[in-house]
Amino acid sequence: LKGAHAYVQLFQYGAFEKQAAIAHRSFSKCDTVMMDFNKTGRYAIIQAANDVDKSGTSYYGQTLLYFIPTGGESNQIIINKNGPVYAVDWNPAKDEFIVLYGFMPCRATLFNTKCDPIHEFGDGHYNEIL
Numbered sequence: 250l251k252g253a254h255a256y257v258q259l260f261q262y263g264a265f266e267k268q269a270a271i272a273h274r275s276f277s278k279c280d281t282v283m284m285d286f287n288k289t290g291r292y293a294i295i296q297a298a299n300d301v302d303k304s305g306t307s308y309y310g311q312t313l314l315y316f317i318p319t320g321g322e323s324n325q326i327i328i329n330k331n332g333p334v335y336a337v338d339w340n341p342a343k344d345e346f347i348v349l350y351g352f353m354p355c356r357a358t359l360f361n362t363k364c365d366p367i368h369e370f371g372d373g374h375y376n377e378i379l
Contacts, residue, residue: 255279257295259319274315274323287339287346292362293317294326294337294346314348316364324364330356338378349375 254277258270276282276297283296295315312334314326328334330351339346344362347370349355357370 255282255297257282257284257317259293259317271319272317272321272323274317276313285337285339287344288341291319292344294339296334296337316362318362326360326364328356328358335376336378347378349378
């Protein structure tokens with residue numbers, strides 16, 4: 250149901266019983282959820298989005314980002330600029346990820362697996378990570 254409470258659970262392939270979840274996260278007032286795993290499958294970035302921002306502060310709705318390791322505590326990824334999330338992608342060689350976010354010109358930030366920003370690329374007119 251749109252706007253209803255959502256729940257994401259990660260399972261090891263083949264063990265799909267509810268008690269076998271290796272990681273989980275719940276979200277309130279969420280219309281869509283997208284997951285992006287790193288190359289090894291040990292970490293996932295969850296994008297939980299509302300199509301409409303009921304507070305009226307944004308035409309674009311709202312997207313919250315969460316970091317979920319398999320077998321650990323999930324964390325919300327704190328972004329420091331208001332606006333939409335345009336793209337999230339993992340570094341193919343390291344356990345770090347980049348997020349493009351905020352009203353244009355948007356901001357590009359590289360994060361580690363503790364969800365700490367490790368490099369700010371600055372603001373620019375980006376909407377895709379290549």
